[in-house]
Amino acid sequence: MTTVSPAAMASAQTDGNGSQMSERPRTRIGGGLWRQALYRVLRSKSAILGLALITAFIAVAVFAPWIAPFRPGDNSWLDQVRPGQYPGPSAEHWLGIDPQGRDVFSRLVYGTRQSLLIGVVSVLLGGSVGVTLGILAGAFGGWVDAIVMRIVDIMLAVPSLLMAIAVAAVLGPSLTSVMVAIAVTSVPIFARLLRGQMLGQRASDYVLAARAAGLRRSTIIFSHVLPNSVTPVLVQGTLYLSIAIIDAAGLAFLGLSSPDPSTPEWGRMLTDAQDALATAPLLAMAPGAAIVLAALGFTLLGEQMREALDPKYHR
Amino acid sequence: MTSSPIHRKLLAAGVALGLAGLAACGADESAGGDGQTFVFASSRLPTTLDGAYIYDNESQRVIYQIFDRLTNVEPGTSELTGELATDWDVSDDGLRHTFNLREGVKFHDGTDLDAEAVCFNFDRLYELEGQAQTLAEYWKIAFKGFKEDAEGNSGDSRYESCEVVDPTTLTIHINEPYAPLPAAVANIGFGIASPAALQESGWAVEASGDSLDFVGKFGTENPVGSGPFKFESWDPGKNVTLVKNEEYWGDPATIDTLIYVPIDDGQARRQALERGEIDGYDNVAPQDVEALTSAGYAMEERPPSNTGYLAMNRDFEPLDDVEVRRAVSHAINRDALLQANFLEGAVKPTGLLPPGFTGSDGDVPQYEYDQEKARELLSGADAEDLKVEITYATEVTRPYMPDPQGIAETFKSDLEAVGFEVTLVGRPWSPDFLGGIRNGESMMYIVGLLPDMSDPANFMTLMNAGPGRWGTMPDELLDQITAAETAPPEEREELYRALNAAVMEDAPMVPYVHAPTHLAFREGTSGFVPSPLFAESMATVEMSD
Numbered sequence: 055m056t057t058v059s060p061a062a063m064a065s066a067q068t069d070g071n072g073s074q075m076s077e078r079p080r081t082r083i084g085g086g087l088w089r090q091a092l093y094r095v096l097r098s099k100s101a102i103l104g105l106a107l108i109t110a111f112i113a114v115a116v117f118a119p120w121i122a123p124f125r126p127g128d129n130s131w132l133d134q135v136r137p138g139q140y141p142g143p144s145a146e147h148w149l150g151i152d153p154q155g156r157d158v159f160s161r162l163v164y165g166t167r168q169s170l171l172i173g174v175v176s177v178l179l180g181g182s183v184g185v186t187l188g189i190l191a192g193a194f195g196g197w198v199d200a201i202v203m204r205i206v207d208i209m210l211a212v213p214s215l216l217m218a219i220a221v222a223a224v225l226g227p228s229l230t231s232v233m234v235a236i237a238v239t240s241v242p243i244f245a246r247l248l249r250g251q252m253l254g255q256r257a258s259d260y261v262l263a264a265r266a267a268g269l270r271r272s273t274i275i276f277s278h279v280l281p282n283s284v285t286p287v288l289v290q291g292t293l294y295l296s297i298a299i300i301d302a303a304g305l306a307f308l309g310l311s312s313p314d315p316s317t318p319e320w321g322r323m324l325t326d327a328q329d330a331l332a333t334a335p336l337l338a339m340a341p342g343a344a345i346v347l348a349a350l351g352f353t354l355l356g357e358q359m360r361e362a363l364d365p366k367y368h369r
Numbered sequence: 370m371t372s373s374p375i376h377r378k379l380l381a382a383g384v385a386l387g388l389a390g391l392a393a394c395g396a397d398e399s400a401g402g403d404g405q406t407f408v409f410a411s412s413r414l415p416t417t418l419d420g421a422y423i424y425d426n427e428s429q430r431v432i433y434q435i436f437d438r439l440t441n442v443e444p445g446t447s448e449l450t451g452e453l454a455t456d457w458d459v460s461d462d463g464l465r466h467t468f469n470l471r472e473g474v475k476f477h478d479g480t481d482l483d484a485e486a487v488c489f490n491f492d493r494l495y496e497l498e499g500q501a502q503t504l505a506e507y508w509k510i511a512f513k514g515f516k517e518d519a520e521g522n523s524g525d526s527r528y529e530s531c532e533v534v535d536p537t538t539l540t541i542h543i544n545e546p547y548a549p550l551p552a553a554v555a556n557i558g559f560g561i562a563s564p565a566a567l568q569e570s571g572w573a574v575e576a577s578g579d580s581l582d583f584v585g586k587f588g589t590e591n592p593v594g595s596g597p598f599k600f601e602s603w604d605p606g607k608n609v610t611l612v613k614n615e616e617y618w619g620d621p622a623t624i625d626t627l628i629y630v631p632i633d634d635g636q637a638r639r640q641a642l643e644r645g646e647i648d649g650y651d652n653v654a655p656q657d658v659e660a661l662t663s664a665g666y667a668m669e670e671r672p673p674s675n676t677g678y679l680a681m682n683r684d685f686e687p688l689d690d691v692e693v694r695r696a697v698s699h700a701i702n703r704d705a706l707l708q709a710n711f712l713e714g715a716v717k718p719t720g721l722l723p724p725g726f727t728g729s730d731g732d733v734p735q736y737e738y739d740q741e742k743a744r745e746l747l748s749g750a751d752a753e754d755l756k757v758e759i760t761y762a763t764e765v766t767r768p769y770m771p772d773p774q775g776i777a778e779t780f781k782s783d784l785e786a787v788g789f790e791v792t793l794v795g796r797p798w799s800p801d802f803l804g805g806i807r808n809g810e811s812m813m814y815i816v817g818l819l820p821d822m823s824d825p826a827n828f829m830t831l832m833n834a835g836p837g838r839w840g841t842m843p844d845e846l847l848d849q850i851t852a853a854e855t856a857p858p859e860e861r862e863e864l865y866r867a868l869n870a871a872v873m874e875d876a877p878m879v880p881y882v883h884a885p886t887h888l889a890f891r892e893g894t895s896g897f898v899p900s901p902l903f904a905e906s907m908a909t910v911e912m913s914d
Contacts, residue, residue, distance in 0.1 A: 129782035132702065135709035137771075138656025154778045155709060314793045316778045326775075329636070333656070 094362035101358030107351025114163055115170040122160035126318040129155040140334045149340045152323075153330060154316075161318040162340055168312075168319045169348060172233055172302040173295045180237035181291050184244025185284075191245065192252025192283070193275045203249070206242040214239040218301055222310040229312050232305050236298045247290055251283030285363045293356035296349035303345045320345050404613075404625030405912055410632045410641055410650040412766075414609055416581070418600065419572060419588025420560040421494055424506040426819060426903050429557045430651070431609055431629055434907050435477075436560025436594030439468050439487065440551050444898040444906070447674065447725060447823035449552050453482065453561060453595070463546030463857065464529075470537040474618045476563035477599045484539040488531035489564040491541065493572070495528050500576045507558020510821060510830065511550060512543070548858045549824040555904075556821050566593035597622045597908035606631070622908035623896070635766060642666065642889055648912065649890040649897075655712045655771050658887050667890040667897075673716050673883035674723045674901030676828065677769025677817035679759070679780055680878045684840030685812040687755060694876040696746035697813075698736030700787040703881050706779050710771060714885035720869040721828050723883045725901070728825045728865025734873045743787040755789045760811040765798035768886035769817035776815055776881075809837035817882075820902055825865040826854050832872060839877050846871055 095101045114121055123146075124130075132155025134141045142150045149158035191202040209217070218235040225231030255261060256279060264274050305311055306321025315322060320341040327337035415428035420436060423429060441452040451457070454468040474482040494508045496516045502524075508515070514524035529542035543550065553559075571585030583589050592600045597619065598611035611627040630647065632638045638650040639657050643664075653661065653668070662668045681688045681697065688694055707715050722729035747755065761777035762770075770776055774795060781791040796802040805811045820827050832842065833850050849871060853864040888899060893913035899905060 127782045127785055129705075129779060129786075132705035132709050132779060132782075135705075137654075137710060137712060138659075153709070153772075154775055154782065155705065156782070313795070315774050315795065316781050316793055329656075 091359070091362040095355075095358050098358045098362075100354045101362075104351045104354025104356075104358065107347055108355060111166060111348050111351060112170065115166040118163050118167055122157075122163040124157045124160040126156065126161045126164040127316060128157065128160070131155045131157070138330070138333050140330065140337065142334070142336065150334070150336055152326070152337060158323075158337065158340055161323060162320070162344055164318040165320045165323060165341065165344070166348075168229070168317070169299050169302060169345075172229070172236065173298040173348075173352075176233040176236035176298045176302070177240060177291050177294050179233060180240030180294070181244050181287070183237065184241040185248055185287060187241065187245035188248025188252065188287075189275070189280065191249040192256070192279070193271075195253075195256075199249070202245065206245050209238075209242040210246075214297075215301060215304060218305060219308065219310065222305050227310050227313045232302055232311050235305060235310075236301050239301070240294050240298070243294070244287060244290060248283060248287050251286055252279050255279045255282050286360070289356055289360040289363060292352055292359055296352035296356070299348050299352070300345060303341075405623065406626040406628065407624045407649070407907065407910065407912060408628045408630060408647045409907070410630050410638050410647040412633050412638075412652065413631045414603075414606070414629065417574075417583050417588035418592035418603075418609075419562075419583075420557045421497070421508065421572070422501065422504040422574060422581075422583075422588065423557065424504075426651075429903055430905065431611070432557050432560060432592075433596075433903075433905065434598040434611055434627065435592055435596045435600055436557075436562060437474075437482075437596050438555050438557075438559050438561065439470075440555040442555060442823055442900065442902055442904050444904070444909075445672075445900055447820075447901050449555065449823055452555075453487070457551055459551075463548065464543055465540050466543070466550055467534070467538065467540045470539070471618065472537055474595050475616060476566070476595050477593045477614060478563050478566055480563055480565050481536075482561060482563075482595050483536045484533040485536070486564050487539055487561055488533050489567075490559070490561050491528070491531040493567065494558075495526065500581070501572075501574050504574065504581070505558065507553075507556045507821065510827070511547075511553035511556070511559075546855050546857065548856065548861055549822065549826045549854070552822045552824045555823075560594055560596075562587070563593040563595075566591050597906065598627055601626075617908070620908065623911045624907060627907055633764075639889070642891070645891075649888060649894060651886070651888050652766060652768065653887040653889045654766075655710065655887075657889075658712055661889050665892045667892060667894045669888045669890070669897050669899045670714055671768070671886040671888070671899040671903075672725075672901045673714060673885045674725065675767075675769050675817050675819045675884060675886075676718060676721055676723055676880050677767070677815070677882040677884060678718075678721070678878040678880040680806070680811075680814050680816060680838065681876075682809060682812055682814075682838065682840045683842075683877070684809060684836070685757075688757070688812065689840070691876060692746045692749055693755075695736060696743040696787065697784065697789075698876050698879045699739045699743040699746065700789075701780060701783045701879050701881065702738045703879075704738065706776065707882055709779070710776060711882060711884050712887075716883040718880035718883055720873050721832075721878070721880055722825050722865070722869050723820070723828075723901075726820075726823075726825045726828070726865075727862050728869050731866030731869055733870045736873075736876070736879070740787050747788055756792075757784065757789055758792045758794055758812045760794045760796055760802065760805060760814040762798040762802040762815070763795040765802075767817055768819070768884045769882050770815060771884075773815060780815070807837045809840070823902060825861075825869075829853065829865065829868055829872070832877065842877070843875065846875060 131151045134151060135153060135155050140151055140153055147157050147159065149162065152158050187202050191199040217239050221235035221238050222231045225234060261274060261278060264278055303321035306319045307325045311319055311322060323341040324338055330337050411427045411430060413427050415431045416423055418432050418435065420432045437453050439452060439454040440449055442448060443450050453471055453474060455471055457466060457468045459466055470484060476482055494505060497505055502515050512526050512528040514526040516524055518524045527543045527545055527547055529544050532540040532542065534540055567587050570587040570591040572587045573585040575582045575584055589603060597614050597617045599614045601610040601612045603609045609629045613622045613625050615621060632641055635652065635654045641647045642650055658668060681694050683689045703717050707717055716724060719735065720733040759777055759780055761773040777793050781793055784791050796805060806814050818828060818831055829850050833847055849868050853861060853868050856864050890897065894910065896909040896911045898909060
C-alpha cells in the first residue's frame, strides 16, 4: 500500500515545527491557517480526488439502503448457483452473484458501513487515548514522560497487525474487539506525535514569554501549546483511517471480526472468495478494489492536508 | 529511535519466511518399501485402531483393512452377507443368534480365529468400564448397556452371554429381541481382534483433560486382526502404515504397502494428488469433481446414504411450537440449496431415512418450499419473537455439508425472508460443536448422519439420543422407536414406514440432503468399490504403473 509510515511522519512533523513560529504571522495575514490550508488543499488535484473518494465512500455508507438494489442477505438467486460456478456480472447484478446466491454489489455497498464505522470509531478511540497520553508526556515531562514513553516504546516494538490480531483474539471475534484492536495499535503513534509537537512548542519563545508573564502552567498548556501542536494529529488521524480500513479488512479476513459470517464486510467477502479465486475472481476483486479505493482516498487527502498545514511545505 | 512500522512488518515477514524455509528442509517424503505402495490421504489420522473406541470414518477406513467382522455388507451395497461367519440363525423367540464360522482363519500373529476368540471379543466389549463405555458407541447401538454401569450396578444391557458351541460355532444370547443384531455386528466396532494381542497390550483408556489417553497399547501399537492388511507402524501426526497380509483367507491384496497420511484441507488434498504425492483421497469437493475427472483422475462416487439436516431443539422457544418448526421446514428452499452446493447425485430427502433403507418408501408429510405458507404458520403460532440461533461447525467438511458456513448462511437468508431473526454461530467441530449439541446448548444446528449399518434403526435411534439434541421429545414417538427396534423382522418394514412419517409430522428437523461423496484416485487406479456404509476394502484396489 501507498500509506506513509506514521512514525516517519511523526518525525517529519517534529522536524518541521522549528520553522512554524516564523511563519505564523504570514498565515495570520492570509486569513488564518485553516482557511489558507483549505485553499491549498483545493488547489491540489490529488487532494480533490481523495476528497471525492471519501465523499463517495461516506455517501454510500449513509445511503446504503437506497443505493443497494437488494438487501445484503437476500439469496433469491441461489437457484442460479452451481458448485464452483457463480453467475458473473449482468444488468441486474452489476458484480455478479456470490456462492450463497446473493447480490455482490449490494453486499459491497452495505460493507462500506462496516468499514467506515470501524475506521472512524477506532481512530477516534485510539486518537483520544493517544492524545491523552501525549498531553501527559508533553505537558509534565520528567518521570511522567519517561513512563508514558516507555509504554509507547513497548507498544511500538510489537508489529501493529500482530498486536491487533492478539487483542482481537483475546477479546473474541466481534465488531467491538476489531475497533479496540485497531485503536490500540494507533495509540502509540498519536501519543508520540503529540508529545514531540508539544516538546517543540514548549521550547519556543512565545511559551517562554507566557511563562514570564506569569500565566499558569495549565493555561499555557491548554491555551497555547496544545492548539499549536494538534494539527499534525488531525492529519495523522486522516491518514490512519486508511490504515484502520485495511487492518479491519485484514482482521475480518482472518476471521476476527463479526462472529456472524453473513455480515456484509469487505474483509469477510475476501475470505469467502478465496475458494472461488480460480473460477470467479471478481468475487475477490470487488471487495479488494473497494478497500484500495477507500484507503487511497484517505491517504491522498491526508497527505495533502499535511502539506497544506505544515509551513515547511509552503511554496 | 525505533524503525518504522513498515520496516518492522518487513522484518517480521522475513523471519517468518526463514522459519518456513527451515521447516520445509526438515520435512521429508515418506519412503515406501519394495512392491506397490499406495498413499491415501484422509482429513486426519485415526484416533485409535481399536474399533471398540471409534465412531468416525477416518478411523474406520484404516481399521476396516486390519480386522474382519462376523458379518459384512456386499461390496457397494447395504445388503448383509457373511464374513467370518458363513451363515447364522436366529431362534424363534429372537433371543439366540447362532453364527457358524469360516474354518482355518488365522490372526496376523498366527493364532487361531475360532469361536473362543470371537466370544473373548464380545465379552471384552460387554465388560468395558468407565471412560471406555462412553467411547463404545457401536456396542451401545447393538447392545445398549454394559455389564456394570459407573456405580457398579447392572448396566441394563441387551447382551447376556456368548456361548462357544464348538470351535466354529457360537451363540450370542440377548435378553430382549433385537432384529438388527446381525447387521449391527457388521460394524467396525465388532472387528474380531486377536485375544493374545489384546491381553498382551491391554485396551484400557482414560480421560486426561479434554483428550483421551490410550493406556492399553492394543489400538495404538499392536492392533492384530485377520484382515487383508497387517499393521506395520504409526508415526503420530504423520502416517499409519499397513502391509499386505500374505496369509489372508480371502483374495490377498494387490497393494503391498498402504500408507495413510493426514491432509485436513480439501484444496491441499487435491493439490497433493495433482503433484503425485498421494495416490488417492476422500471427500473430493463438489466443485473439484468435474475438473479432476476431465484431467484423467479416476473418480468414484459413494451412493447417497447419509442425511444432512437442520436440527431444532424444542427446549428453546419458539421451537417448542410445532407450527414454528413446520414454518422453518417450509421456509427453506432445499432445491436451490442442493443445486448450489451438491452435484447431480444428491437427493432431496422425503424423510429422515435415505433411499434404499427399510421403511424409506412410505407416505411421509412433505414440507415444500413455500414462503407464504411459512408466514401463515408463523402468524398463527403463539410465538412472540422469532429469534433463533443456528450453530454450524467450523474446520470440517462432511459429505452432507461441503461448506458448513455457506449452508448456514443460506438457512439464515431463507429464514429471515419469512420473518425470523437469525444469528449464526460457528464452533469447531470437535469438541465444541459436537459437545454443544449433546449437552443441549445449541438451539438449531446443522449436522448429519452417516449410517453405521444397513438398518433403519440406525437413523431412528438418533431421535432417541437423549434430550440434548432435540429437547424433550413426545413419549409416544420414543415408544414407537423402541417398538420398531424390538419387533420381529417381518413387522419391521411397516413399523419403520409409520415411524418415518411420524417423525416428519413432528418436524424436529429439516432433512436437506442425501449427498453422494467422491473419492479421487491416480490415473489408472481401479478396483475400489465405494460403499454407502463405508465398508470399503483397499484389498481390491489395483494400480497401473
